[in-house]
Amino acid sequence: MQVADHARELAKHTHLDIATITGGVAYMNHAEVFSENQDIVVATTGRLLQYIKEENFDCRAVETLILDEADRMLDMGFAQDIEHIAGETRWRKQTMLFSATLEGDAIKDFAERLLEDPVEVSATPSTRERKKIHQWYYRADNFEHKVALLKHLLKQDDATRSIVFVRKRERVHELAETLRLAGINNCYLEGEMAQIKRNEGIKRLTDGRVNVLVATDVAARGIDIPDVSHVINFDMPRSGDTYLHRIGRTGRAGRKGTAISLVEAHDHLLLLKIGRYIEEPLKARVIDELRPTTRAPSEKLTGKPSKKVLAKRAEKKKEKEKEKPRVKKRHRDTKNIGKRRKPSGTKMQEQSSEE
Numbered sequence: 001m002q003v004a005d006h007a008r009e010l011a012k013h014t015h016l017d018i019a020t021i022t023g024g025v026a027y028m029n030h031a032e033v034f035s036e037n038q039d040i041v042v043a044t045t046g047r048l049l050q051y052i053k054e055e056n057f058d059c060r061a062v063e064t065l066i067l068d069e070a071d072r073m074l075d076m077g078f079a080q081d082i083e084h085i086a087g088e089t090r091w092r093k094q095t096m097l098f099s100a101t102l103e104g105d106a107i108k109d110f111a112e113r114l115l116e117d118p119v120e121v122s123a124t125p126s127t128r129e130r131k132k133i134h135q136w137y138y139r140a141d142n143f144e145h146k147v148a149l150l151k152h153l154l155k156q157d158d159a160t161r162s163i164v165f166v167r168k169r170e171r172v173h174e175l176a177e178t179l180r181l182a183g184i185n186n187c188y189l190e191g192e193m194a195q196i197k198r199n200e201g202i203k204r205l206t207d208g209r210v211n212v213l214v215a216t217d218v219a220a221r222g223i224d225i226p227d228v229s230h231v232i233n234f235d236m237p238r239s240g241d242t243y244l245h246r247i248g249r250t251g252r253a254g255r256k257g258t259a260i261s262l263v264e265a266h267d268h269l270l271l272l273k274i275g276r277y278i279e280e281p282l283k284a285r286v287i288d289e290l291r292p293t294t295r296a297p298s299e300k301l302t303g304k305p306s307k308k309v310l311a312k313r314a315e316k317k318k319e320k321e322k323e324k325p326r327v328k329k330r331h332r333d334t335k336n337i338g339k340r341r342k343p344s345g346t347k348m349q350e351q352s353s354e355e
Contacts, residue, residue, distance in 0.1 A: 002224035003068060004042040016040060023047045024195025033057075045073065045081045046103040052088050062089040070097040071107040072221055072245070079110060081136065086114055136285045137261040137271065139292045146262045147175075149290055150234060151182050153260060154212055161205065162230040164214045165246050175234065176214045181263070186212035189219035217242060232259040236270045240277025268297040 004020045011018060019033040021043035033041065034056050051057040065086065067073065073082060086095070095115055099107075111118055140146035154162055166172055169190045176188040180272055187201040187210050202223060204210050213225070217237070228250040237243045250257025261282065275281040284296070 006224075007040055007042065011040075015140065018042070018269065021051065022195050024193070024198070035063075045078050045085065049081050049084060054087065059088040060091050062092050064094045064096070065089050065092050066096045066098065068098045069221065070110070071099045071241070074106055074110060076218060076221075080112075083114070085164050103306075132255070133247055133257045133259055135247065135259045135261075136283045137263045138285055138287065138290075139294075139296060140262050140264050141292050141294050142256070142264065145290070145292065146234065146264065148179060149262055149287065150175075150232065151179070152287060152290060153230070153232060154179070154184050158229060158258075160211060160229045161225070162212050162226055162232060163225070163228055163246075163249055164212060164232045164234050165220070166214065166216060167238075169216055170220075171220075171235070172216060174215050179212060179214070184212055185210040186214055189213065189215040189223070191216060191218045193219060217245070220249075226252070227255070229258060229307040230251070231257070231259045233259070236261060236263060236267040237274070238276050243274045244278065265294065265297060 004018055005020050005149075016039040017037065019030075019038045019042070020029055021033060021041060023044050023046055025047075031052070048057065052059060067082060070082075073079075097107075097111060097115070138149050140149055152162065153159060154164075164175065164186075166175060172188050174192045176186055179186050187204045189198060189201055198219075201213070202225065205213050205225060213220075231247050231250045233246060234245070237246060247257070247259035249324045250259060261267075261271070271282060286292075
């Protein structure tokens with residue numbers, strides 16, 4: 001929807017017709033796409049593929065195929081659908097893949113299969129642009145402590161419009177209800193949500209009826225919400241590129257933004273991994289009334305077991321060896337028998353060979 005809106009804005013002084021095809025919308029609403037010639041069609045893979053199979057969409061008319069956030073679509077298992085669409089639109093003249101990140105062998109292999117003699121164009125954001133997003137993290141002892149930190153952060157005056165990211169769909173409902181009971185009005189987005197409900201949730205946020213959106217990475221794909229002041233990682237992302245996708249929703253259009261991560265002990269390696277990926281270690285902050293009671297993991301943590309852990313393992317190994325049944329040892333098996341002499345038969349064979 002946002003891509004189509006931007007396309008209409010750019011093409012408002014032209015005669016280009018732009019249409020959208022999305023899931024969660026009745027076929028009747030897409031009738032105009034099939035009854036009239038469209039210059040630009042913005043579509044989701046699943047619904048477009050459905051119309052292609054039903055022969056409601058003329059693939060021969062496609063001149064340019066553009067895949068936005070191609071790597072994300074691959075991560076979500078849409079590779080087969082995309083290749084099917086690419087095969088059906090084989091008469092096209094040009095194919096383009098766009099993404100904030102194009103890392104990994106999967107996307108490179110996919111590009112080789114889909115593109116013919118491709119040219120890669122990279123646009124690295126300047127250091128000045130990166131510094132517009134302030135990034136730090138808070139340590140949390142457990143889930144309850146993390147929820148308390150989140151409530152405190154969302155109630156601050158500068159948190160005018162926030163997106164809270166979680167990993168699983170089940171947690172979206174749980175967290176949204178917890179915040180509602182705490183007096184924090186919010187909306188949420190989850191996977192497999194009807195398009196009408198998605199649009200309503202986004203509208204509530206952009207209209208200012210709520211100032212907090214709780215979402216998963218999949219559900220938030222493709223949304224463009226203006227003036228996001230804070231992105232909060234309630235659950236840490238598992239990769240650096242997902243982290244960049246999340247925090248890229250703040251600090252847009254020349255404005256400053258804030259990206260905050262809530263980190264439990266088991267997230268520490270992910271934190272270091274993300275710091276290496278963005279080439280900038282995230283700094284820790286503390287809220288006085290919500291200080292963690294547990295010790296912070298060592299900054300030198302490399303994933304290898306500590307000396308304390310290794311000592312415990314050695315102790316357990318000794319205990320297991322003690323529990324094994326002992327084999328009776330005889331004195332004759334342990335006494336020093338000295339250097340063994342060669343058998344007499346061997347000496348006679350050596351003499352005969354010399355003769």
